[in-house]
Structures are given as C-alpha cells and as structure tokens.
Amino acid sequence: MSKESFEHLSRLMDGELSRETGLFLTRRLASDEALCATWERYHLIRDCIRQPGSKVVVTGLREKLNESLIEEDSPRFSPWRSSGWLKPVSGVAIAASVAIMAIVFSTPQPDNLPGMATDTALTTNVNQPFVSPNTLPMVTVSQPVSYAPGGQGNPERLNAYLLRHNQMARTAGRQGFVSFVSIVATRSESVEDNSEEQPGSADKGPVQAAENNK
Amino acid sequence: MKGFKPRVLLLLIAVSTSGTVLAEDSGQARVWLERMATAMSQMSYQGTFVYMRGGAVETMRITHVTDQDGVRERLYSLSGAHREVIRDKQGVRCVLEDSASVVEDPVIARSFFPELPLSVIENKASGYQLKSGGSARIAGHVARRVSISPKDSYRYGYDFWLEEQTGLLLKWVLFDTDHKPLAKLIFTDFTMGSGVDWDELESDTNEQDFVELKTFNPEKTVVTQSKPRWQPGKLPPGFNLASHSHQKDGGGVFEHTVYSDGLAAVSVYVEEQGRDKGVKQGTSQLGTNNAYSRIQGGLQITVIGEVPVMTVKSIANQIALSVASK
Numbered sequence: 001m002s003k004e005s006f007e008h009l010s011r012l013m014d015g016e017l018s019r020e021t022g023l024f025l026t027r028r029l030a031s032d033e034a035l036c037a038t039w040e041r042y043h044l045i046r047d048c049i050r051q052p053g054s055k056v057v058v059t060g061l062r063e064k065l066n067e068s069l070i071e072e073d074s075p076r077f078s079p080w081r082s083s084g085w086l087k088p089v090s091g092v093a094i095a096a097s098v099a100i101m102a103i104v105f106s107t108p109q110p111d112n113l114p115g116m117a118t119d120t121a122l123t124t125n126v127n128q129p130f131v132s133p134n135t136l137p138m139v140t141v142s143q144p145v146s147y148a149p150g151g152q153g154n155p156e157r158l159n160a161y162l163l164r165h166n167q168m169a170r171t172a173g174r175q176g177f178v179s180f181v182s183i184v185a186t187r188s189e190s191v192e193d194n195s196e197e198q199p200g201s202a203d204k205g206p207v208q209a210a211e212n213n214k
Numbered sequence: 215m216k217g218f219k220p221r222v223l224l225l226l227i228a229v230s231t232s233g234t235v236l237a238e239d240s241g242q243a244r245v246w247l248e249r250m251a252t253a254m255s256q257m258s259y260q261g262t263f264v265y266m267r268g269g270a271v272e273t274m275r276i277t278h279v280t281d282q283d284g285v286r287e288r289l290y291s292l293s294g295a296h297r298e299v300i301r302d303k304q305g306v307r308c309v310l311e312d313s314a315s316v317v318e319d320p321v322i323a324r325s326f327f328p329e330l331p332l333s334v335i336e337n338k339a340s341g342y343q344l345k346s347g348g349s350a351r352i353a354g355h356v357a358r359r360v361s362i363s364p365k366d367s368y369r370y371g372y373d374f375w376l377e378e379q380t381g382l383l384l385k386w387v388l389f390d391t392d393h394k395p396l397a398k399l400i401f402t403d404f405t406m407g408s409g410v411d412w413d414e415l416e417s418d419t420n421e422q423d424f425v426e427l428k429t430f431n432p433e434k435t436v437v438t439q440s441k442p443r444w445q446p447g448k449l450p451p452g453f454n455l456a457s458h459s460h461q462k463d464g465g466g467v468f469e470h471t472v473y474s475d476g477l478a479a480v481s482v483y484v485e486e487q488g489r490d491k492g493v494k495q496g497t498s499q500l501g502t503n504n505a506y507s508r509i510q511g512g513l514q515i516t517v518i519g520e521v522p523v524m525t526v527k528s529i530a531n532q533i534a535l536s537v538a539s540k
Contacts (some may be wrong), residue, residue, distance in 0.1 A: 012262070022403045023411055026262050028276060029292045039273060040293050072383050156310075157493050158500055161483055163306055165503075168457050168472050169479030169519075174408055177254075177276050177289050178386055179520075180299045181399060182306055182501020184291050185265055185272050 001034055009039055159183060243344035246360045249381030249535040250374060259382055260411060261353065262284035262292065267397040267502060279413040285478050300417060309419050324396070341365050341452040341475050350375060352384040353404040362477065367391050368450035368525045369478045372501075377393050382406060388502050395501045442471045444515070446532035449473060450525055453480065467513060473529070480529060482517035487514050497523055508528045 008025050015023065030035050058134045166179040260277045273292040278285070283303065290298035298309040341364055348359035357375040364371045372395065375385035385400040405411075442458050452475040461468040469484040493507040493516050505518040506526040510533070517530040 015224055017403065019403075019409055022262075023405075026292070026403070029262075029273070036273075036293055040271065158498060158505055158516075158518070159308060159310070161481065161493070161505070161516060162500055163308055163472065163505060165472070165479070165481035165518055167306060168459065168470065169474060170479065177278060177287060177299075178383070178399060180289055180301075180306075181265055181274065182290055182503055182520075184274055184299055185267065185270070185296045185501050 001038065005035065006038070009035070009042055014041055223279075239346055240344040243346040243360045243362070245480070246346055246358060246376055246381060247344075247362075247374070250360075250383060253381040254278075254378075254383060255285065256378060257382060257406060258410045259404065259406040260409075260414065261401045263399055263401040265397070265399050277412075278412065279410060279412055280416060286415050288417060290417075296419070298417060298419060300416075309417070311360065339452065341369050341450075342371070342476050342477060349378070350385075353401040355384060355404060357384045363393070364449065367522060367523055368452075372477075377404075377406075380406060389522070393480065411466075433508060441536060442469055442482075442535055443536055444469050444482070444513075445471065445536050446482070446529045447534055448528075448532050450528060452476070453529075475511050478519060478521050480517060482520055482533060483514075483516040483518070484516050484533065485516075487512055497527070526536060 008017060008021060012022055012025055025035075028038055109123060151176075169179075224438050256438050258279045258281075261273075262273065262275050265272045265274055272288060272294060276287070276289050276294055278287045280286075285301065285303075287301040288298065289300075290296070296309070300307045300309070325505070341455040343363045343365060344361065345361045345363070347361075350359070352375055356378040360374045360376060360377055362372045362374075371389045371391070373387035373389065374383060376382065377384055381446050382404075384404060387395050388397045389395045393455060396528075436467075439459065442455070443460070445455075453473045454475070455471040456474040456479060458469075458471045460470070467486045471482045473480045487509065493505065493514065495507050495509060498505045498507070500518070503518055504526050505516060506521045506523065507514060508530055509515075515530055515533050517526040517533075519526060
C-alpha cells in the first residue's frame with residue numbers, strides 16, 4: 001500500500017478528504033482487505049494515543065475501547081471538588097493507590113490457579129519488553145465479543161424478530177437506519193442472566209396496569 | 215414589601231426563569247427531533263461511520279436515497295464479515311455472510327394505531343427529559359446536540375448530534391440511566407443531496423449464495439386494530455400499545471404486538487413452539503437490543519427492544535392470555 005493511501009486513510013478519519021477521493025477510498029475499503037485492516041488499526045491507534053503511558057494501552061485494547069466510550073460521558077458532580085481542604089489528602093490517597101498498584105503489578109503470580117483465566121493475551125508480564133500495540137492482531141477486536149453457537153437456540157430467528165420489530169415500530173423510523181445497525185454490526189450474544197426475577201414477580205416493580213394505558 | 219429581601223426576590227426570578235428556559239429548551243429539542251425524523255426519512259444521504267459498542271469497533275457505510283419511487287437504503291459493513299441490510303419498496307433484506315443466510319421480510323402494512331407524537335416524550339408524565347445545546351464539528355459539518363435522558367431504569371437515553379442545516383444525524387450515543395455510554399455511532403465522512411452516489415445502492419452480493427430463513431411467514435400476518443389475545447398484565451410507565459398483528463388463517467399461533475413510550479419500542483412475539491429451534495430461553499443481546507424469551511404452555515414468548523434487560527423481562531413475565539380471549 002502506498003504512502004499516499006495511508007495519508008488518505010488518515011485524512012478520511014479526520015473528515016478532511018474531498019468527497020470524490022473519500023468515495024473512491026470507501027469503495028476500495030469494501031474490497032481491499034489490507035486497506036480495511038489498516039483502517040481499523042488507525043482507529044485503534046488513535047484511541048490508544050488518547051491516553052499514552054497507560055499499561056492498558058499495551059494489553060487491554062478492549063478496555064481502552066470501553067474507556068473511549070465513556071470518554072464523552074457528561075461531567076459528574078464530584079463532592080471532592082468542592083472541598084478544598086481535601087486536596088492534600090486526596091493527593092496522598094492517589095499516591096498511596098499508585099504505590100499499592102505498583103505492588104500488585106510487581107507481585108509474582110503463581111501459574112494456573114484454579115478458576116483463573118490462562119489467556120496470556122490480556123496478562124501483563126513486567127519482565128517482557130514493551131510491545132507496540134500496532135503488532136497486536138487488531139482484526140479480532142472488531143469481531144463480535146461473544147456469540148451463542150448452535151445448541152443455544154436459533155440466532156437467526158432473533159434477527160428476523162428484530163427486522164420485523166424495526167418495521168413495525170414506527171417510532172424506530174425517527175432514527176432512520178440506526179435501528180438496523182445492530183443487525184449489521186453483531187450476531188446475537190448469549191447474556192448471563194443474573195436477575196432473580198421470576199414470572200409474575202414483575203408486578204412488584206414500578207409498573208402500571210396495561211389497562212390504564214389504553 | 216417589608217422583610218422581602220432582594221436576595222429572595224432574585225432567587226424567585228431565577229427559579230421562574232430557569233423553568234421557562236427548561237421549557238424552551240425542551241421545545242427546541244422537540245423541534246430538532248422532528249427535523250431529524252423528517253430529514254432521515256425524506257432526504258438523500260451517504261456516509262461512512264464508525265460504530266462502537268462494548269469492546270467492538272466496526273466501520274459501516276450507508277446510502278439512503280429518497281425519490282418518487284420511495285426510499286432505497288443500503289447499509290453494509292466495511293470491516294469484519296460481510297453483513298448488509300437493504301431496504302426498498304420490496305421490503306427489507308438482510309444478508310449475513312458469516313452464516314450464509316438472508317432474512318427477508320416484505321413490507322408490512324402500516325399500523326392502524328396512531329404514531330405517538332413527539333409531544334408525548336415532552337410532557338411531565340413521560341419517561342424522558344429533553345435538552346438541547348452544544349455544537350461540534352463532525353465529518354466536516356457543524357452539528358447541534360439534542361439530549362434525551364431517561365427518568366427511570368426502564369429505558370435508555372440518547373444523544374443526537376444533528377447537522378445544523380438539515381437535521382440529519384451525524385453522531386448518535388446510546389446511554390443508560392447513569393449516562394454511561396452503551397454504544398456510539400460517528401460519521402467520518404458524510405454527503406447529502408445531489409452529492410450522493412446512487413450507484414452504491416447496488417449490492418455486490420451474489421443472490422444465489424443466500425439461503426432464505428423461515429422463522430415465520432410474514433405474508434400470512436395481518437395488522438389489526440383488535441386487542442391482542444396475549445398481552446402483558448402490566449407495562450412499564452409510559453408504554454402504550456403501538457401496533458398489533460397476528461396470523462390471519464388457522465395456521466397456528468403467531469402474534470406480534472409493539473409497545474412504545476414515544477421513543478423506545480418493544481416487540482412482543484407469541485408463537486407456537488415449532489419443530490425447529492426457537493429463540494434461546496433467557497436473555498440474549500443483539501447489538502444494543504435486549505431480548506428475553508420463555509416458554510409457557512407450548513408457546514414461545516419473546517420480548518425484544520432497545521431497552522434495558524429489566525424492561526424486556528418485566529414485560530415478558532407479565533404476558534398472559536387476555537380475559538376476553540379465554
């Protein structure tokens with residue numbers, strides 16, 4: 001891939017590319033796997049660059065992406081901010097937290113503890129040299145996080161339900177195509193059900209009689 | 215006016231003014247939302263966007279054209295497995311290359327039930343609070359922000375960044391009651407009007423590669439004004455019946471009802487358990503949509519919508535045969 005292609009990709013991300021060139025590049029993105037992989041990598045790199053110096057940058061790409069989602073979260077009221085006398089104390093607390101984290105990270109971990117994940121991809125080994133995030137297999141990040149395979153029901157039926165839902169729910173039309181993005185983006189995922197709610201127990205919640213709505 | 219301190223007077227003025235400002239703000243937000251609804255359905259636009267949810271980042275392309283033939287829309291993925299949704303006057307086709315399948319759904323007759331006006335989500339009894347304000351530059355366009363925050367845990371909130379001149383959506387954020395973002399959609403390039411390349415509506419996908427999935431036959435369903443046979447005894451606050459359809463001949467039980475609070479919509483499917491595998495019982499997630507399914511008396515009850523798990527579960531667990539149908 002030429003240097004010019006890289007530059008164009010970068011400018012496309014920034015919305016600085018002319019319409020004609022953008023269209024051309026988008027068509028190429030649909031057919032050129034290498035270009036598409038670079039496009040994904042650029043997004044990850046940009047995301048990583050936002051908070052340099054963090055260990056998560058190297059090992060926790062998924063967490064980094066989650067952080068980027070939270071990044072634009074609306075500002076919260078923090079009671080700590082209003083207490084000027086707390087500033088020195090909070091400084092000490094932060095320093096202490098950093099020290100504790102340093103201890104936690106430098107403590108040797110025993111191998112294969114029962115119930116502990118052995119996936120080394122997300123484990124930081126402080127003795128290993130710094131590894132550029134660019135060398136990580138970026139493509140897997142854009143794959144669905146998890147997917148309920150056969151034996152756990154029919155995911156296509158859920159897709160069909162969702163298609164029909166989007167068609168029938170006229171309110172969904174207000175957001176246009178956004179309703180259909182979920183279908184293109186991911187397969188269905190099996191979600192661990194932690195709720196204790198049983199049939200019939202919902203009436204304990206703040207719900208109102210359906211008859212009142214008619 | 216003795217004893218009526220100026221400070222108190224100022225406070226009263228401030229309170230009354232803030233109320234007016236809030237009302238104006240909400241009104242402005244509604245105007246922007248109406249503009250968005252019109253623009254998204256009636257204008258032609260095209261662009262590439264990044265969609266982020268959880269740890270996944272996906273790049274997609276949308277081409278939406280409106281002319282005398284109606285709406286034609288093609289949405290497809292640029293990263294990962296090839297997945298595509300095509301909408302036109304023939305209906306909706308969903309191409310899922312990773313499972314070598316296509317889901318087809320012909321155009322369903324419009325609901326007889328009136329569409330809930332946006333004023334529903336503006337009034338005090340609604341589950342949302344509307345706010346407008348803030349602007350940013352997105353994909354080379356100036357965008358205005360409209361925020362819809364949920365008042366309870368039964369629904370999600372939305373941030374819309376709308377193109378200043380047209381109201382077209384340039385950025386979309388879905389967030390929970392704590393304003394924690396659940397998903398984001400941001401355009402990186404965006405074109406509208408005559409600048410749209412119609413050639414991109416044509417799909418490259420080879421039709422014979424697809425297999426049609428038959429989960430139910432929508433052609434045999436009819437939209438009706440009659441009350442659903444299966445309905446929830448109770449609903450979360452603000453949700454009302456929006457549409458109802460069912461199997462029109464004696465080919466078994468199939469009922470589909472939609473409940474909406476004016477913005478979020480939830481579908482309830484009651485279907486006879488077939489020989490093929492149904493939806494997995496329990497909770498599932500499809501993008502930002504949550505689904506909950508359970509079996510009751512040989513029927514599969516599935517509730518799906520872009521609402522929290524609690525909402526789909528609450529509704530699903532309340533579904534019962536209505537008294538009039540017994």
